[in-house]
Amino acid sequence: MSIIELKNVSKTYQTKQKQVTAVNQVNLTIEKGEIFGIIGYSGAGKSSLIRLLNNLESPTSGEVVINDKNVNQLKGKELRDFRKKIGMIFQHFNLLWSRTVIDNILLPLELSKVPKEERVKRAEELIKLVGLEGKEKAFPNELSGGQKQRVGIARALANEPEILLCDEATSALDPQTTDEVLDLLLDINQKLDLTIVLITHEMNVIRKICHKVAVMELGQVIESGEVLSVFKNPQNKVTEKFVKQDALVDGEENEEAISYLLDAYPEGMIVKLLFEGDKATEAVISKAIREFSIDINVLQANIRQTNQTSFGTMLVQLTGEANLLSESIVFFEKNGLGVEVIQYG
Numbered sequence: 001m002s003i004i005e006l007k008n009v010s011k012t013y014q015t016k017q018k019q020v021t022a023v024n025q026v027n028l029t030i031e032k033g034e035i036f037g038i039i040g041y042s043g044a045g046k047s048s049l050i051r052l053l054n055n056l057e058s059p060t061s062g063e064v065v066i067n068d069k070n071v072n073q074l075k076g077k078e079l080r081d082f083r084k085k086i087g088m089i090f091q092h093f094n095l096l097w098s099r100t101v102i103d104n105i106l107l108p109l110e111l112s113k114v115p116k117e118e119r120v121k122r123a124e125e126l127i128k129l130v131g132l133e134g135k136e137k138a139f140p141n142e143l144s145g146g147q148k149q150r151v152g153i154a155r156a157l158a159n160e161p162e163i164l165l166c167d168e169a170t171s172a173l174d175p176q177t178t179d180e181v182l183d184l185l186l187d188i189n190q191k192l193d194l195t196i197v198l199i200t201h202e203m204n205v206i207r208k209i210c211h212k213v214a215v216m217e218l219g220q221v222i223e224s225g226e227v228l229s230v231f232k233n234p235q236n237k238v239t240e241k242f243v244k245q246d247a248l249v250d251g252e253e254n255e256e257a258i259s260y261l262l263d264a265y266p267e268g269m270i271v272k273l274l275f276e277g278d279k280a281t282e283a284v285i286s287k288a289i290r291e292f293s294i295d296i297n298v299l300q301a302n303i304r305q306t307n308q309t310s311f312g313t314m315l316v317q318l319t320g321e322a323n324l325l326s327e328s329i330v331f332f333e334k335n336g337l338g339v340e341v342i343q344y345g
Ligand SMILES: Nc1ncnc2c1ncn2[C@@H]1O[C@H](COP(=O)(O)OP(=O)(O)OP(=O)(O)O)[C@@H](O)[C@H]1O
Pocket: 013, 014, 015, 020, 021, 022, 040, 041, 042, 043, 044, 045, 046, 047, 048, 049
């Protein structure tokens, strides 16, 4: 069931000097309960798009439909209720520095006039949910970056939103803290059946928690789909660059290392296998060794985790009779592996 639908949405800004089309004819459907990532380089239009989702800005043309309602036609109580149903977290947390952790979380509940007893109970539950027990009375400047973002998440969830928008929420955090915050987002997505829309310029964020991804460039969505299929088969240069960037972070696809391996193993065929789920791949490889009496030497292997599954690449050296090598390539493909011949010496 779709919860967010963008229908041919464009947003143009008029500055003194020129007109800028920040969002250009974007069509997107986001399903309820999904973690949907929007990735793009600086200036691609991600922030503009997110401001259209929470109705901070209205589109120049097209429609933003949330829960079957055109959000730009909402007024009065309907608009206030809509705002409560969307929570947001930010790169720099946007906490009130003069308020304690619990008082930051209580603020949205005070604003929506939840009775005192109920709001304290709710804030305490949220503290537990985000793992900040014991820090209730701390001030934001006494917290680590990860803890600050946990406060941001608890505050965003206070009014029980249906959608959580994340604006570069982990970009100011180190890799380990990023992973902890991503795990928390995954956890609340599952526990609360919350729809999460995140914008980022980091492909590892997309890979680790998103179900679907849209890639933006110059205001347009140039590619979108299931995370795994976009990773396995990127259709655009920009997407390819993002996928490579993620692989490099994990130490894979290091061109120097590959060129060293190619020099060190000049014989036979050097093949890159792309696989999903590691167990099945091992079985295919040992079967190929038996059936075709070839030798397979694994030179490098790498596996990465997505929200749903694992996938990876393996660089292997195949040696044996030429016709058997070709047959084994066909065999790999038949058994669902992606195959790329890198070198045939
Ligand atoms: N209020 C505004 N007035 C004029 N131009 C704007 C405004 N907001 C954004 N733009 C322009 O729209 C384009 C898209 O910007 P946007 O901030 O949405 O991109 P982004 O992908 O979020 O990039 P970043 O990560 O750097 O914020 C840019 O060319 C930007 O200069």
